[in-house]
Amino acid sequence: MLDFSFFNPTRVLFGRDMLARMEDYIPVGARVLVLYGGGSVLRNGTMERVRSGLTQREMLEFGGIEPNPTFETLMRAVALVREKSVDFLIALGGGSVIDGAKFVAAAAVWDGDPWGILATRGSEIRTAIPLAAIPTLPATGSEMNGTAVITRADIAAKRVFKSEHVFPVFAVLDPTLTFTLPPWQIANGIVDAFVHVLEQYLTYPADAPVQDRFAEGLLHVLLEVADTTLAEPENYDARSSLMWAATLALNGLIGAGVPQDWSSHLIGHELTALYGLDHARTLAVVFPAMLSVRREEKRAKLIQYAERVWGVREGSDDEKIRSALTLTNEFFMRLGLGIHLSDYGLGQGDVEALLAALERTHGTCALGERQSVTPDVARAVLEAAL
Numbered sequence: 438m439l440d441f442s443f444f445n446p447t448r449v450l451f452g453r454d455m456l457a458r459m460e461d462y463i464p465v466g467a468r469v470l471v472l473y474g475g476g477s478v479l480r481n482g483t484m485e486r487v488r489s490g491l492t493q494r495e496m497l498e499f500g501g502i503e504p505n506p507t508f509e510t511l512m513r514a515v516a517l518v519r520e521k522s523v524d525f526l527i528a529l530g531g532g533s534v535i536d537g538a539k540f541v542a543a544a545a546v547w548d549g550d551p552w553g554i555l556a557t558r559g560s561e562i563r564t565a566i567p568l569a570a571i572p573t574l575p576a577t578g579s580e581m582n583g584t585a586v587i588t589r590a591d592i593a594a595k596r597v598f599k600s601e602h603v604f605p606v607f608a609v610l611d612p613t614l615t616f617t618l619p620p621w622q623i624a625n626g627i628v629d630a631f632v633h634v635l636e637q638y639l640t641y642p643a644d645a646p647v648q649d650r651f652a653e654g655l656l657h658v659l660l661e662v663a664d665t666t667l668a669e670p671e672n673y674d675a676r677s678s679l680m681w682a683a684t685l686a687l688n689g690l691i692g693a694g695v696p697q698d699w700s701s702h703l704i705g706h707e708l709t710a711l712y713g714l715d716h717a718r719t720l721a722v723v724f725p726a727m728l729s730v731r732r733e734e735k736r737a738k739l740i741q742y743a744e745r746v747w748g749v750r751e752g753s754d755d756e757k758i759r760s761a762l763t764l765t766n767e768f769f770m771r772l773g774l775g776i777h778l779s780d781y782g783l784g785q786g787d788v789e790a791l792l793a794a795l796e797r798t799h800g801t802c803a804l805g806e807r808q809s810v811t812p813d814v815a816r817a818v819l820e821a822a823l
């Protein structure tokens with residue numbers, strides 16, 4: 438196992454009645470800003486439940502945070518926080534709103550141009566306004582981690598920052614808040630969580646059986662509940678399992694002490710920045726191609742994945758790997774996600790644009806668990822994804 442320092446300060450309040458408990462963890466007299474997205478929380482009654490759950494605190498609201506939240510929109514929230522001396526933030530929505538709130542929390546007390554937060558990937562953040570997360574979409578794990586992904590529309594750049602200061606103080610995980618999601622968003626969430634686990638699992642063996650078995654357990658649960666939670670959106674048990682699996686997939690636990698890849702995510706961010714594809718859909722396109730191109734490098738873990746996750750016992754090691762890749766692709770497609778760039782009308786010309794964007798973001802830096810994803814490998818991956 439690799440050395441690690443694991444830190445996760447987020448309290449989790451899980452269950453259908455836990456919104457009522459959030460007040461216990463917000464200081465009396467706080468001036469609270471609730472951030473939300475396109476307004477589904479207004480239409481489906483979730484905002485009303487939050488309003489009635491907050492007594493003895495002044496509550497302000499900021500809506501309109503878009504999917505793949507933009508610096509430009511978030512800076513308007515920063516201005517409001519400063520003007521009204523807000524001292525607690527609640528993110529009510531999907532990963533985009535939660536990520537956006539993390540940026541606002543840090544930017545409101547940042548000295549200088551807040552783009553510096555993204556330019557330094559969060560390493561210079563010294564303080565932030567406390568925030569809480571109420572996820573309405575089970576997918577990103579943002580509710581229990583210190584990471585955020587922010588887009589700058591004017592330069593088509595999607596950047597990540599991380600900081601211990603932006604972990605939510607608490608997260609209310611109420612599966613019933615996700616019942617109103619359309620099936621394609623749930624399918625996105627399943628794939629997002631699945632790939633989050635794989636980015637931390639499908640690397641190379643590190644003598645970390647706890648992390649491996651934990652990761653395999655999460656993958657099994659996602660495979661087991663996928664069909665039920667899609668077919669029966671109000672099946673509380675299935676949705677609870679999806680929600681908790683998605684949170685645990687990216688709260689740092691399974692990634693502590695093991696190598697991590699994330700190259701598919703970083704290439705996927707450029708797909709979103711340039712063409713607006715949903716985050717999960719970028720992963721369904723890039724990840725299968727990444728595995729295919731780097732199958733030798735990931736050989737040992739691919740065999741383990743085939744045997745333990747997909748139950749492939751027959752055949753040579755090469756056949757097991759082939760089966761695992763096919764089964765993974767079929768799973769994504771069964772959920773309705775395309776696994777090729779052409780499924781989104783993209784072709785060779787777009788490969789060039791994506792490579793140029795990757796170079797703008799990462800220079801000539803090689804990505805992945807062994808820093809082996811050079812620009813040439815990225816090209817091979819994108820061409821394999823055509």
Ligand SMILES: NC(=O)c1ccc[n+]([C@@H]2O[C@H](COP(=O)([O-])OP(=O)(O)OC[C@H]3O[C@@H](n4cnc5c(N)ncnc54)[C@H](O)[C@@H]3O)[C@@H](O)[C@H]2O)c1
Nearest residue numbers: 474477504505531532533573577579584585586617618716
């Ligand atoms: N911080 C992290 O660790 C992390 C990890 C992965 C992805 N991300 C980022 O998160 C963003 C994606 O977040 P997401 O996948 O949660 O989607 P999202 O937050 O972008 O939401 C997608 C859509 O679902 C709608 N929606 C949300 N909840 C709803 C509900 N209950 N009923 C009806 N509609 C609802 C939203 O209004 C939005 O239109 C991307 O920017 C991605 O890069 C962050």
